[in-house]
Amino acid sequence: MSIEDKFDALFKALGHRARRQILDLIKDGPKTTGSLCDALPDLDRCTVMQHLSVLESAGLVVAERRGRERWNHLDALPIHDVQKRWIGPYAAHAVAVLDGLQALAAPEAPALEAADKSDD
Amino acid sequence: MSIEDKFDALFKALGHRARRQILDLIKDGPKTTGSLCDALPDLDRCTVMQHLSVLESAGLVVAERRGRERWNHLDALPIHDVQKRWIGPYAAHAVAVLDGLQALAAPEAPALEAADKSDD
DNA sequence: TTGACATGTTATAATTTTATAACATGATTG
DNA sequence: CAATCATGTTATAAAATTATAACATGTCAA
Numbered sequence: 001m002s003i004e005d006k007f008d009a010l011f012k013a014l015g016h017r018a019r020r021q022i023l024d025l026i027k028d029g030p031k032t033t034g035s036l037c038d039a040l041p042d043l044d045r046c047t048v049m050q051h052l053s054v055l056e057s058a059g060l061v062v063a064e065r066r067g068r069e070r071w072n073h074l075d076a077l078p079i080h081d082v083q084k085r086w087i088g089p090y091a092a093h094a095v096a097v098l099d100g101l102q103a104l105a106a107p108e109a110p111a112l113e114a115a116d117k118s119d120d
Numbered sequence: 121m122s123i124e125d126k127f128d129a130l131f132k133a134l135g136h137r138a139r140r141q142i143l144d145l146i147k148d149g150p151k152t153t154g155s156l157c158d159a160l161p162d163l164d165r166c167t168v169m170q171h172l173s174v175l176e177s178a179g180l181v182v183a184e185r186r187g188r189e190r191w192n193h194l195d196a197l198p199i200h201d202v203q204k205r206w207i208g209p210y211a212a213h214a215v216a217v218l219d220g221l222q223a224l225a226a227p228e229a230p231a232l233e234a235a236d237k238s239d240d
Numbered sequence: 241t242t243g244a245c246a247t248g249t250t251a252t253a254a255t256t257t258t259a260t261a262a263c264a265t266g267a268t269t270g
Numbered sequence: 271c272a273a274t275c276a277t278g279t280t281a282t283a284a285a286a287t288t289a290t291a292a293c294a295t296g297t298c299a300a
Contacts, residue, residue, distance in 0.1 A: 007140070008135055008136065012135040014135075017127070017128055020206065076210040076211065077214045079207055079210040079213075080211040082207060086134065087199055088207075090199040091203040094197045094199060094200040098197075
């Protein structure tokens, strides 16, 4: 799986509100699939499980089997990667544009604070 | 359109590599639709236009018509919002877990640097 | 061990997304 | 003005996603 496949999977996983809700539900600690279903009464149990498997494929959820329960843990590391490559640089671009520094707002490089470093 | 609709659209827009490529292509300045098509030879022109309209719906691209050309500008502000609500807090969660501070790694609040502030 | 329980699996319908094709519009240019 | 060019529109096929249903598996507890 290429790095772009990984980012595809990640953004797609984050692209459904139910899945983001699930992440919020497990951010303070793991939850069982059953308790997640209870917290999402609008969704069928199967649908919740499908969303969990999407999150798991994206590496955002790690499942731990304990007896007949499945405890779903958050792993936010992939989000750290996406922040580093995409969200961070583009968010900086937005701030730079607001500050009227549009010309040097190139998302790829952290060009804002490093403007004094003149080698390239 | 609710805030969750907005985040849905945003993450979905970022969830296709061709669209992320387009963002990278216009990050240093606007480009015409034609030059974007040239830069993405694997994609049909109609497909590129569909991707552009997805990006436009998500608020990431603003089109400016000049004569018979369409100049596609990046607007990274929505990415700043997504960073603030989702990516930033969860990336902080990942770092906190790596630092062994898992117990207080609650993505919603910036609980890491503010650990000395004891009111809640 | 039997029955309830939590979860998993397979199949399928409905919807959305992605990629093209065919045709249309308005602008530039010779 | 006619031809070309850049883009827009509508329709459609293929693929992926989302939501359910029906059935299966393994676990716990009386």
